[in-house]
Amino acid sequence: MDTGVLERIRSLEADIERCIESVVQQELFSQDVTNERHRILLDHFQLEQLKTIRGLSEKLLDIYLDEDEIVEAQEAPGKGEEAIASAVKKFEGKVADLREYHLTYRTLPAVKNQLAMPNPKILDTLFAVNERYGSCLDLATPFNQHCTFMISTAAMATTTYEGEEVHLAMRRRIAAWASTWPSRLEYFRFVPELPELVVGAVDATRKLTGFAMYKDFVTGLLTYLNDFYHRVHPLSTEEVPRLLTEAENGCEEFWSALTKESDDVKVISDAYGKEDDSDSADDGDGEGSHGSEGRDSLTAPSPPAGWRFRRR
Known part of the structure; x- marks a missing residue:
């Protein structure tokens, strides 16, 4: 002792x-x-x-x-x-x-x-006043970031390519797209529509136009939701990594399927392009019946359901 x-x-x-x-x-x-x-x-x-x-x-x-x-x-x-x-x-x-x-x-x-x-x-000390001890989400910061993104992209669509004649067609195209973009949402609509906004409600061209702001919005939202979940469920440390892993695997599978469908559409487009060339040659020779036989001999694969493409 x-x-x-x-x-x-x-x-x-x-x-x-x-x-x-x-x-x-x-x-x-x-x-x-x-x-x-x-x-x-x-x-x-x-x-x-x-x-x-x-x-x-x-x-x-x-x-x-x-x-x-x-x-x-x-x-x-x-x-x-x-x-x-x-x-x-x-x-x-x-x-x-x-x-x-x-x-x-x-x-x-x-x-x-x-x-x-x-x-x-x-x-x-764990929750803000608006979070009401873990019963509500405080989405004021993501809402402000989303409003900044919506307002800024609407202005950038008409000024990004201004003064560059090389990109005049692109500027006009984006300006035409921007005319269909919705304006910013009010807070009472932003909260219930947030899942749709993140998944696919925002046009892809708009995301690319203001990619830096959209990335900050999505990254900040993910960080806040992750932190909020760990504050509400401090002992459930394995649920969030599992959900993130499932989401990542789902994105990989979706991207693989999308790439495969894109390759199929390209093959179909090439096949129809060859058919158009054959039709043009037959029309030039004045042999309509021969062109009809050429179209019958060329069998293009059927396009996937839901896909649209142009003939080249």
């Missing part, structure tokens, strides 16, 4: 057991919890206690790995009969003091081991 290493080990192990008992107690209470706010509070409390246990365990491991103090504590009683007699004497003195204390103060209540309890104020 003189070295203090055994006392430090005992104290750290007692603190770890107290944290575990606090988690178990709140876990028993959580079975009857129906309020979502209370459930979030308990999850963050358990996460906080687990972090405390981890820190105490690291300190305890450092003591265990310090072999000098452990060996010194183990060999201390074996240094001789005098050391053992001195240790026994000190121990008996402490026991006598404890007996005298309890005889003097017999009416004192028993000391209870107070377990840690969740602090409701932690939710005020």
Whole structure:
């Protein structure tokens, strides 16, 4: 006991057991919890206690790995009969003091081991006012970014290629497309229509026109939703990576199918281009019947459903 290493080990192990008992107690209470706010509070409390246990365990491991103090504590009683007699004497003195204390103060209540309890104020630091303790999304920042993108792209469509005669046709084409682009949405429409806006409601040409702003909007939205989910479900750390992996695999499959369909459309377009060349040659020779035979001999593959193409 003189070295203090055994006392430090005992104290750290007692603190770890107290944290575990606090988690178990709140876990028993959580079975009857129906309020979502209370459930979030308990999850963050358990996460906080687990972090405390981890820190105490690291300190305890450092003591265990310090072999000098452990060996010194183990060999201390074996240094001789005098050391053992001195240790026994000190121990008996402490026991006598404890007996005298309890005889003097017999009416004192028993000391209870107070377990840690969740602090409701932690939710005020985790969520903003508009998030209402995890029951609502605060989409003010994504909404402002989307409004900036919608307004800026409408202006960029008419000024991007201004003054460059080489791109005059492209400028006119984008200006024509921009005339059909919808204006920015109000907040009460932006929130329910957000999934459609991200998936496909925004025209692809518009996204390319303001790609930097659209990228900031989508990236910021993903970051916020990821952070919000981890604040509402702090113990569910595997759900978001699983969903992101599924989305990435789905995008890869969709892109592969789209590339395959694009190759099929190109083959069909080439086939019809050869047919047009054959028709032109036959018409030049004045042999209409021969051109009809050429069209009958050329069998182009049927176009995929839903695809449109031009003859070249």
